[in-house]
Each structure stands twice: as structure tokens, then as C-alpha cells.
Amino acid sequence: MNKIPDFFYGTAWKEDKTAELTFNALSNGFRAIDTANQRKHYFEEGVGLGIKKFLEQSDLKREDLFLQTKFTYARGQDHRKPYNEKDSFTKQVADSFNSSLNHLGTDYIDSYVLHGPYSGYGIGPIDLEAWSEMEILLGSKKTKYLGISNVSPDQLLSLIEKVDIKPKFVQNRCFAKFGWDKEVREICKSEGITYQGFSLLTANLEALASPLITELTQKYNKTIPQIVFRFAHQLGMICLTGTTNSTHMEEDLNIFDFELTDSEIFQLELDSF
Secondary structure, three states, X not given: OOOOOOEEEEOOOOHHHHHHHHHHHHHOOOOEEEOOOOOOOOOHHHHHHHHHHHHHHOOOOHHHXXXXXXXXXXXXXXXXXXXXXXXXXXXXXHHHHHHHHHHHOOOOEEEEEEOOOOOOOOOOHHHHHHHHHHHHHHHOOOEEEXXXXXXXXXXXXXXXXXXOOOOOEEEEEOOHHHOOOHHHXXXXXXXXXXXXXXXXXXXXXHHHOOHHXXXXXXXXXXXXXXXXXXXXXXXXXXXXXXXXXXHHHHHHHOOOOOOOOHHHHHHHHHHOO
């Protein structure tokens, strides 16, 4: 896929419904799937089964899809780890990546993401070792892009300063009360990094009830999620949704036939604080 899709379908917390929901998302028009090799919160193998079924029943090929998965440190895993946590972090990344290829039934990953820094503070030697192996995967064309998720502004700046290849993507939980992660988004903008926002709805229930959003739903004849996703898109984000409802899947993708005004964008950001 030459163009990175504007909208990703997120597969966390789907468990035994993962294959079915991945298939449904693709059938409803999603072309980018986000997952992780972290059995605690994701069922990556189920994602692969859903992709396989979709490709068998459609005219599309693997290269028409954008697949993003993640390496997760042992502290974020349960007992079902895709590597031996006693091994070096270099080997853990390599083993997790190869396991992801097997789960997803592919020979390359479009975007490979570090699923959060090792520590809540700074970027340390462990992160740099893991990232170095990710850079090797990029150099060998086993992945096209690198990314990092769950990262603070200071950590992002530190990573950019310390690595040879900076991330193409940052994926963060996006809170309205923090200006929709404005500080991280501004770093991304200045560094040419694409921001991916998740939990745009579930993390912001209070903000979604604002009179302004209600007014905009009436003005544009759109749902609350459509207004939020359009707003995020116009801020320059790639949006993630994990809806399990097929109607909502269709609605979420139907945000490109209208445009919020600059003043509406400004007011939505302002109302967040």
C-alpha cells in the first residue's frame, strides 16, 4: 500500500471475537489494522485469521492492506509471552516480530511499534537496544515504518535525539482534557511524525457531551463520533476506532464528505481545557 490510510481499526480487547471483527472491519471498508503481539490485551493470531478470510473472499491482496503491530515488554504481558524474557532485548524483539509474521500470515509488517518505553521516565538503554533491533528490521525491509506508543513529550524528544532513525508514528491515548495530547502532537508536527490517536471516544465521555459538539452534530447531520473523528482528522491525526458494531464501522469511515471550519476546530480545542 502506497498511501497510509486515514483510519485504523484497533483490535484490542476483542478476544474470541477478534477474527470476526477484523473480517467485519475490512468488509466495511477499513484497510488498516492495528494490533500487538501482547496476548494479555490482543489476540494477534485472531487478527491474522480475519485477514486471511477477508483476502480469500475479496479481490484485494495483502499489499492493499496496512498492518501495524507492536513489540511489548514483559511487564506489559501475561504468561503468554512471544519470547523468552530471559533473552536479550534484541532477541526478544526479533522473536516477537517473527511470531507476529506467523500470526498475521505475512512476510512483512507495514508499521512496527514499540508498545511504550520500558520505564515511565525517560528513554533508557533497554529502549535503545530494542529500537536498534527495530531499525535492523526496517533496514532489511521486513517493516516499512517504525513507531512508538504511550509516550510522553519528554520521552519522545529523548528518543528522537538518541536514535539513528526517528519514528514515523506516535500512537497515544488522546485525552481532550490535555488538549487532545497537544504537546506531543506539536512535537510530531515539528519532526514530521504522524500522530495516531486512540480512545478518542472512550477517554473523553465528558467532552463528548459538550453543547458545541451537540450543535455540530445538528449542523452537519453527523453523529458525535463522526464529529470527533473529523475534528481529529483535521488536526492531522490518524484516528483509531475499536467499535464492534458494523453500522458504526461504516459511520466512522463516513467523515470525509464534510469539513469543520477553522473557528469550530479552534473552539473544540479550547473547550477541552
